[in-house]
Amino acid sequence: MSARIPLPPFPRGWFQVASSDELSAGGPLPLRCFGRDLVLFRTQDGEARVLDAHCPHMGAHLGIGGRVEQDGIRCPFHGWVISGNGRCVRIPYADTIPPKAAIRSWDVRELDGMILVHHTSGDEPPSFEIPALPEARSPAWSPGMNRRWRIRTHVQEALENIVDPAHFVTVHGMSERPRTELEIEGHVIRSRSAVKQKGPGGRVVDGTITWEGHGMGYGTIRFTGIAELLFVNTVTPVDDELIDVRFAFWHPSDGPRRLGEALAAEVSRQLEEDIPIWENKIYRPQPVLCPGEKGIMTFRKWSSQFR
Numbered sequence: 001m002s003a004r005i006p007l008p009p010f011p012r013g014w015f016q017v018a019s020s021d022e023l024s025a026g027g028p029l030p031l032r033c034f035g036r037d038l039v040l041f042r043t044q045d046g047e048a049r050v051l052d053a054h055c056p057h058m059g060a061h062l063g064i065g066g067r068v069e070q071d072g073i074r075c076p077f078h079g080w081v082i083s084g085n086g087r088c089v090r091i092p093y094a095d096t097i098p099p100k101a102a103i104r105s106w107d108v109r110e111l112d113g114m115i116l117v118h119h120t121s122g123d124e125p126p127s128f129e130i131p132a133l134p135e136a137r138s139p140a141w142s143p144g145m146n147r148r149w150r151i152r153t154h155v156q157e158a159l160e161n162i163v164d165p166a167h168f169v170t171v172h173g174m175s176e177r178p179r180t181e182l183e184i185e186g187h188v189i190r191s192r193s194a195v196k197q198k199g200p201g202g203r204v205v206d207g208t209i210t211w212e213g214h215g216m217g218y219g220t221i222r223f224t225g226i227a228e229l230l231f232v233n234t235v236t237p238v239d240d241e242l243i244d245v246r247f248a249f250w251h252p253s254d255g256p257r258r259l260g261e262a263l264a265a266e267v268s269r270q271l272e273e274d275i276p277i278w279e280n281k282i283y284r285p286q287p288v289l290c291p292g293e294k295g296i297m298t299f300r301k302w303s304s305q306f307r
Helices: 155-163 257-278 294-306
Strands: 013-019 029-033 036-042 048-052 067-069 072-074 088-090 108-111 114-119 141-151 179-185 188-198 204-214 218-224 229-239 242-252
Touching: 013 029, 013 036, 013 218, 013 229, 013 242, 029 229, 048 108, 048 114, 114 229, 141 257, 155 204, 155 218, 155 229, 155 242, 155 257, 155 294, 179 294, 188 294, 229 257, 242 257
Parallel strands: none
Antiparallel strands: 013 114, 029 036, 036 048, 067 072, 108 114, 141 242, 179 188, 188 204, 204 218, 218 229, 229 242
16 A cells, blocks of 8 residues: 555456557567566467466566467576466476476456456455457447556546546536436446537537446446447556556447547547546545535445455
8 A cells, every 4th residue: 555545556356458459479478567577478379368477487577588389488597388377387408397386377358359367365266257348249339549548546546537526527627517326236336427518619419428347447438429439448557556547449330430539539638637636646535525426435335345
């Protein structure tokens, strides 16, 4: 925990560590997530695997100079080969493999162009899965731009903005506060916000913003109004005070793409307006709230299950 944000920095759940495109060559790809060094690679069977980064032999980083082979990843230092399940399977100069020659293998899912890793403080298996994105399998939708930021804050601070109606007026210039309804179902949180959107020529249009979060690392946000737009929002802890935020946008294939792209650019611009606030605020465990802000505490109660 940090003094500025006294929350456990690494929640339990699924978090994006890379896109499938980043691993198109098979890797290895060094990662920094959850305050740890990891290595991502694709086996010759095409399966994405994530291991702790350092070889159990002498501690070399497998993601820097390592080489993917048929049965695992070859250490650049002494040539030990570590399989996707984390166990050493071959030593070029020894017939016997030490029983302790193993490192942690992480649960991985590759879904809709994302590579996700399950984080837990112990050895517990995942308690939920991330659902497939229907739009990714529909010819009625097509992918748009992707954006990525590194921000000095906590996962919870970034997500809390979604259920904080007042800041949309003061920070993002909305004409009035969104009217937001929240629904909790186990590890899933859903919100639906009625908003006033400024369209072409200054015309004000009624719209909705619908968020569905699956744990703290993955969520979908759907816009209606000026244009239809969907984006997948993933937030991954890097270390105690740094997070990796990614947006992957999707547009209706037969819709006004230019308008959708303008809305995606505006969503990205609004996130960038939040960054200097996130990076310099402190976390108030018991904030002094006004009527209409109860969604913040509802969100905090939901998020506490992932600590």
